[in-house]
Amino acid sequence: MVAGTPTLAKAIAAALVAVTIVYMLAPLLVVIGASFSTSSYLVFPPEGFSLKWYQKVLDTPSYLRAGWLSLRIAVLVTLITVTIGTAAAIALTRFRFPGREPLQALFLSPLILPAIIFGIGMLVLFSRYADGPSLMALVAGHVVITLPYVVRTVSAVLVGMDKATEEAARVMGANRWQRYWYVVLPQALPGIGAGAFFAFNISFDDAVVAIFLRGPDTETLPILIYTQIEFSSDPSVAAVSTLMILITVGMIVAVERFLGLKLLTDRRAAGRG
Amino acid sequence: MRRDGPIGGASEPALLLTPGLFFLIVLFFLPVGLLVAESFVTVTEEGERTLSLAHYVRFFADDYYLGVMWRTFRLSLIITLVTLVLGYPIAYIMARGAAWVALWLGILVIMPLMVSVVIRTFGWMVLMGRGGLLVDVAQWLGIGGRRFQLMRTEAGIVIALGQVLLPFMTLTLYGVIAGVDRRLEEASRTMGAGFFATLWRVTVPLSLPGIVSGSLLVFALSISSFITPALVGGVRLPMLASSIYQQALTTMDWPFAAAQAMILLVAVLLVIVPYTMLAKTRHA
Amino acid sequence: MKSTLRLAFAGVLAAILPHSLSAQELVVSSFGGAWTDNHRELVIAPFEKEYGVTVRLVTGYSADIMAQLQAQKDNPQMDVVHFSGGQEAVAAAEGLLAPITEAEVPNLAKLYPIAKEGIAKGEGPAFSAAAIGILYNSDEIDTPPTSWKDLWDEAYEGNVLLTDISNSYGLLGMLMINKVYGGSLDDIQPGLDKIAELLDDGDEVVRSSTEVRQLFAQGDVLIGPYANDHAYRLKADGAPIVFVTPEEGAAASFLTVNLVKGRPEANKDLALKFIDYSLRPEVMAGWAEAARYSPMSPDSKLPEDVAADVVYGEEQISKLVAFDAAKIGQEKSAWIDAWNKLLAQ
Numbered sequence: 098m099v100a101g102t103p104t105l106a107k108a109i110a111a112a113l114v115a116v117t118i119v120y121m122l123a124p125l126l127v128v129i130g131a132s133f134s135t136s137s138y139l140v141f142p143p144e145g146f147s148l149k150w151y152q153k154v155l156d157t158p159s160y161l162r163a164g165w166l167s168l169r170i171a172v173l174v175t176l177i178t179v180t181i182g183t184a185a186a187i188a189l190t191r192f193r194f195p196g197r198e199p200l201q202a203l204f205l206s207p208l209i210l211p212a213i214i215f216g217i218g219m220l221v222l223f224s225r226y227a228d229g230p231s232l233m234a235l236v237a238g239h240v241v242i243t244l245p246y247v248v249r250t251v252s253a254v255l256v257g258m259d260k261a262t263e264e265a266a267r268v269m270g271a272n273r274w275q276r277y278w279y280v281v282l283p284q285a286l287p288g289i290g291a292g293a294f295f296a297f298n299i300s301f302d303d304a305v306v307a308i309f310l311r312g313p314d315t316e317t318l319p320i321l322i323y324t325q326i327e328f329s330s331d332p333s334v335a336a337v338s339t340l341m342i343l344i345t346v347g348m349i350v351a352v353e354r355f356l357g358l359k360l361l362t363d364r365r366a367a368g369r370g
Numbered sequence: 371m372r373r374d375g376p377i378g379g380a381s382e383p384a385l386l387l388t389p390g391l392f393f394l395i396v397l398f399f400l401p402v403g404l405l406v407a408e409s410f411v412t413v414t415e416e417g418e419r420t421l422s423l424a425h426y427v428r429f430f431a432d433d434y435y436l437g438v439m440w441r442t443f444r445l446s447l448i449i450t451l452v453t454l455v456l457g458y459p460i461a462y463i464m465a466r467g468a469a470w471v472a473l474w475l476g477i478l479v480i481m482p483l484m485v486s487v488v489i490r491t492f493g494w495m496v497l498m499g500r501g502g503l504l505v506d507v508a509q510w511l512g513i514g515g516r517r518f519q520l521m522r523t524e525a526g527i528v529i530a531l532g533q534v535l536l537p538f539m540t541l542t543l544y545g546v547i548a549g550v551d552r553r554l555e556e557a558s559r560t561m562g563a564g565f566f567a568t569l570w571r572v573t574v575p576l577s578l579p580g581i582v583s584g585s586l587l588v589f590a591l592s593i594s595s596f597i598t599p600a601l602v603g604g605v606r607l608p609m610l611a612s613s614i615y616q617q618a619l620t621t622m623d624w625p626f627a628a629a630q631a632m633i634l635l636v637a638v639l640l641v642i643v644p645y646t647m648l649a650k651t652r653h654a
Numbered sequence: 655m656k657s658t659l660r661l662a663f664a665g666v667l668a669a670i671l672p673h674s675l676s677a678q679e680l681v682v683s684s685f686g687g688a689w690t691d692n693h694r695e696l697v698i699a700p701f702e703k704e705y706g707v708t709v710r711l712v713t714g715y716s717a718d719i720m721a722q723l724q725a726q727k728d729n730p731q732m733d734v735v736h737f738s739g740g741q742e743a744v745a746a747a748e749g750l751l752a753p754i755t756e757a758e759v760p761n762l763a764k765l766y767p768i769a770k771e772g773i774a775k776g777e778g779p780a781f782s783a784a785a786i787g788i789l790y791n792s793d794e795i796d797t798p799p800t801s802w803k804d805l806w807d808e809a810y811e812g813n814v815l816l817t818d819i820s821n822s823y824g825l826l827g828m829l830m831i832n833k834v835y836g837g838s839l840d841d842i843q844p845g846l847d848k849i850a851e852l853l854d855d856g857d858e859v860v861r862s863s864t865e866v867r868q869l870f871a872q873g874d875v876l877i878g879p880y881a882n883d884h885a886y887r888l889k890a891d892g893a894p895i896v897f898v899t900p901e902e903g904a905a906a907s908f909l910t911v912n913l914v915k916g917r918p919e920a921n922k923d924l925a926l927k928f929i930d931y932s933l934r935p936e937v938m939a940g941w942a943e944a945a946r947y948s949p950m951s952p953d954s955k956l957p958e959d960v961a962a963d964v965v966y967g968e969e970q971i972s973k974l975v976a977f978d979a980a981k982i983g984q985e986k987s988a989w990i991d992a993w994n995k996l997l998a999q
Contacts, residue, residue: 103565110467113459114475120456120533121482123504124493128485131496137891138871141496141503159691185390188383204390204642207398209638211611213618214631218401220725226405228885229731230722241398244390246587253583254545257576273382286561287545294541298483305596308718313681313710313731322486324686324713326864329870330943338485345484349477434995469981495865500874517812517856603858605818606997616994618719620820621987622744 124200125342128140132335137330148338159321161329170232174239181240182247183289185199187281189248190255191263200254208245215242215307235310239300240339246299253282270300276313371653375571403629409629435613435630438636445527446581446592446597449587452532453539457584461543462573465550476544487534491601494530495521498602504529522604530602535591539584546580547573582649586642593638610634679708680924683735684714689983696940701931707924715902716741723750723914731915733925738784740979746776747980750917754778758926761933761951763880766971768906769950775980778912781932782947785897785965785974786826789885790877799877802834802900806851814848814857815869815878818845819993821861825986827879828907828993829977834902839981842989846996859997864895870895881907886946886963897963903994904965906974909947916983942966948974 127141154160189201207215216238223234263280271279282289304319311317322334324330412422429435460479464472484488497504498520505519520526550573558568574581596611603609610630617627682698684690690713698709712719712732714741723735723745730750737745745751753776756762762770762779769780788799799805803813817824832838832845855861860866863884869875872888873895882904885897887933911932913925931937938949942956948971949956956966965974 106565107512110459110463113456114463117456117460117536118478121478121536122694123497124490124533125482126531127487127493127496128489134567137381138868138893139492140872141494147562157691181389181393184386188386192383198646200387202639202646205396205586205590205642206380206635206639207394208401208587208595209632211594211596211614211634213596213615214405214628217624217627217721217725218403218405220399220722221404222397222401224726224729224731229726229729237393237397241393244393245590248390248544249583249587250545253542253579254549256579257546257549284549287548291541291545294480294483295538302483302486304488308714309611309722309725311712313712316686316711316713319486319488320713322488324715325688326488326689327685327715327862328688329887330864336487338489340418341484342481345481346477349473350921434998437998492868499869499872501872522858600861601865605820605861605994606733607803608994608998616820616951616990619721621990622717623987 100249125338126337129339130344132339134332137331139330139335150331150333151223151225151340153331154336154340157333159316160318160333163316163321164337166315167301170236170239170317171297173236174243174300175293177236177240177296178243178247179289179293182244182292182296183251183282184284186248186251186255186285186288187277190252191260191281204248205245207242212242212303212305216306219306220309229312230310231312232315234312235307235315238306238310239303242303242306243258243299246295247289250292250295251285251288255285258284270273374447376492392558405624405628406632408625409632411625425626426633428626429630429633438608438610438613439608439633441524442593442634443637443641445524445531445609446589448528449532449535449592450589452460452528453588454581456532457536457539458541458574458581461540461547461580463570464540464544465547466552479540481539482533487597488601491598492531494526494533494598494602498526498529501630519601522606524603527599527603527607527609531592531595531598533600534595535588538591539588542587543577543580546577546583550576578649582646586646589641590638593634678706678924679710680734680766680921680928681710681712681732682928683714683719683732683824684770685715685736685738692944696937696944697928697932698877701928704931705924705927708908709928713902720745722848724748728916730916732914733917733921734928735912735914736909736911738907738909740908740982742772742777742912743775743979744983745912746772747983749814750915751776751778752913752922754913754926754929759930759933761930764935764951765952766930766950766968768971768974768976769908771976772910772979778910779933779949780908780910781938782909782941782950783885783906783965783971783974784823784881784900784909784947785904786830786879786881786907787897787899788877789880789888789895789897791870791873791894792896794873794876797815797899798896800898800901802831802879802901802902805831805877806848808948810877812856813876814852815866815875815880816852816857816859817866817878817880818859818861818997819990821863821883823863823884823907824879824987825982826907830900830902830905830975830983833975839978839985842985843990846992848997850936850996853997853999854991867893882964883946889963899965903973903975906948906965906976908976908979 127139130141130143131139132150133146134140134143135147183202189197217239219234220230223230229255242333263276266276266280304323307317325334409425410421410423411419412424413419458477479565496502500519508514509518520529555568555572559574563571594611596615598624599609600612614627614630616632617623684693690711702709716737719735720741723730723732727750742751754773762773765779773779776806790799817827819825819828828845828849831848832842835844835848837844858869860869867884867888870888871891882897885895887936888895911929913929918923935951935953938951938955939956942949942954942964943949943960948965952968965971
């Protein structure tokens with residue numbers, strides 16, 4: 098912390114962190130607890146201890162298939178969205194041109210419109226002018242719904258940056274690519290990281306757009322969960338969720354261990370822009 | 371192509387924007403437009419298609435739909451405020467605290483996002499239903515009677531949706547606060563301003579783009595969320611997105627669903643645009 | 655950097671593109687989750703084996719599948735669709751389904767009349783049915799309810815669970831209540847008025863099957879109209895929930911298998927074979943065993959323990975109340991409007 102942070106601030110910080118921890122974790126604890134429970138329904142506090150729901154998940158090939166498919170779709174969507182979203186955000190924040198403000202608002206619109214309207218619209222579009230829903234339609238649909246997140250988060254970071262470094266780089270003879278690669282992108286990194294995370298997550302968790310846009314034999318994990326709960330309330334979905342939590346934490350810790358977690362802890366990229 | 375051009379050259383932003391605009395126009399406005407066009411068409415009894423505003427009139431002439439819209443806006447505003455008040459300090463601590471604090475707070479904030487919204491909402495349903503832990507705590511504090519529960523209440527919607535959307539607020543703010551030049555804060559402290567004065571006079575104004583961005587994100591997401599309000603609020607406290615889902619899937623009335631979505635979109639833009647402009651003048 | 659990116663993209667694209675197409679394949683809808691697990695075991699896998707073809711699945715609820723079907727009117731992607739909410743009546747009326755005949759589907763001849771009433775109108779046949787009656791908690795309620803009117807018993811005040819009519823089981827429950835209190839498909843006011851009394855008592859309304867099961871399992875509610883297949887799921891998971899057919903009768907919710915119009919001729923033969931396969935007596939008996947749906951043929955023989963949980967046999971089946979799905983399709987929008995306003999009060 099900044100030297101000389103008053104005790105009062107520290108106390109408030111500690112209290113806020115505690116409240117937020119409880120708030121953020123409360124529903125997750127129910128889910129995690131239920132996944133180890135013997136009860137066939139979600140109950141809290143959990144009853145007994147058993148690993149049978151994990152056994153069931155690992156014995157159900159459709160979970161693994163759906164999870165793997167969702168993962169691949171989400172990675173592809175994130176790569177595409179981050180690339181075009183970052184480019185758009187740079188244009189919207191680093192340049193002045195007529196129509197810039199309306200465009201900024203326009204890029205938000207996929208967020209506001211309930212996804213079902215977009216899903217049905219895409220379904221109509223692809224049915225009319227292409228060969229109906231398909232995996233590519235689904236990826237395109239996910240790119241559209243994740244684009245606003247990347248544009249917003251990257252813009253938010255770039256707006257606060259001064260342009261002096263970029264100007265200096267230009268004066269010192271850096272060409273356009275060097276400027277982007279060595280100056281603008283590093284500045285934008287926290288925004289890109291947050292945006293990529295949102296994009297990955299939204300794609301990985303979307304059932305609404307997917308239900309209309311996927312072709313046959315493409316059952317993603319959210320579609321599986323969405324249909325699964327109609328016929329079974331057992332905590333196997335809780336077990337899947339717990340596994341997801343474990344994988345996420347494991348991944349973050351591994352990245353931190355081996356790469357030093359640039360996105361979260363390295364503020365050189367942003368702080369001294 | 372020129373090897374280099376001045377910042378602000380006309381071709382460069384156009385080039386950068388093209389892929390994004392392609393997706394936005396061809397794969398968003400075109401498909402949505404196909405549906406929205408239908409919302410201005412009414413089929414007469416003779417089967418003739420005529421241009422009309424009947425679907426829009428149906429919405430605005432009915433107290434039921436106006437009530438649904440009012441609830442949607444009111445709760446979304448409250449949720450935005452709740453996430454801002456909770457999210458800002460957490461984002462600040464992440465940005466200014468020790469590396470390990472940032473890491474674990476980051477994990478904490480991110481972790482819920484890895485659990486499907488449906489499943490997380492189920493967690494809340496267990497805690498907020500009759501006999502749920504949260505309800506027990508509330509009753510122990512003397513809130514609510516014997517049949518008290520948080521399920522199917524507006525408070526329940528705010529609690530559950532707030533948790534779902536808090537990560538979006540926190541991560542957006544974090545990105546911006548981390549970018550605020552620390553030397554400015556240090557300068558303020560050196561010149562004798564207290565910690566809180568510095569926070570209020572230096573950090574918060576400098577992170578205004580993040581506050582604007584985060585609250586827009588959360589407000590927009592809250593307005594259009596469906597799963598959490600539908601499960602926690604139940605059928606007796608409908609929000610606009612649930613109504614749109616119902617028209618689209620249960621009664622298959624796509625034109626009316628599209629009309630409601632248009633009303634929602636325009637209403638939100640009417641809130642967002644003045645807000646952005648206000649924030650911009652404040653920031654400048 | 656650009657070329658590496660492009661290479662990476664191509665790699666990821668190749669990794670997720672659909673697998674190669676085999677010569678004969680059929681695209682079929684299924685409801686997903688455990689239902690599809692049963693579907694695979696009872697119909698899809700044995701059918702693929704018997705005819706040496708590949709069946710590809712599109713999973714989703716009836717309403718989702720109906721939306722796809724409607725959008726793809728001129729260019730349908732599915733050969734066979736399954737419905738559980740009466741959508742076949744609307745789909746047939748809109749010309750989305752192809753009519754089938756007994757000559758094409760021999761097993762049709764053996765079905766109960768109730769299962770093939772829609773055939774003449776171009777709908778597909780029902781292969782199973784769930785019964786909508788009353789579920790109650792047998793630990794808390796000693797005298798089993800016998801009539802729909804028992805829901806208004808003062809002893810259950812505040813503990814009755816109703817289901818929204820956007821859920822087709824909920825709709826059928828509301829229509830039964832309406833019928834018992836003198837209403838008809840032309841007038842649902844009597845039903846709405848009685849339900850308003852329950853709402854005044856603080857009874858709950860939920861939307862989905864999973865909420866119904868959760869609230870019954872948690873003991874938050876004690877009694878309410880719903881379906882026998884979910885009563886069985888609750889019982890199998892250890893909750894003390896029992897299904898009863900009230901004396902005024904239970905409503906039938908049909909599971910139908912339908913042929914989509916406008917698909918290539920080559921697929922049609924195979925699709926008809928698929929429908930015929932779905933109507934085999936042993937397949938329908940398999941559904942009863944797996945999920946407690948009533949078989950739609952007198953030739954399906956059930957073991958005693960299974961028969962106890964389902965509406966079974968010619969006599970009992972004939973007592974099921976089958977509401978006119980086409981009429982429901984026409985009125986649904988207005989009913990939902992009235993229902994929403996009732997709930998919002």
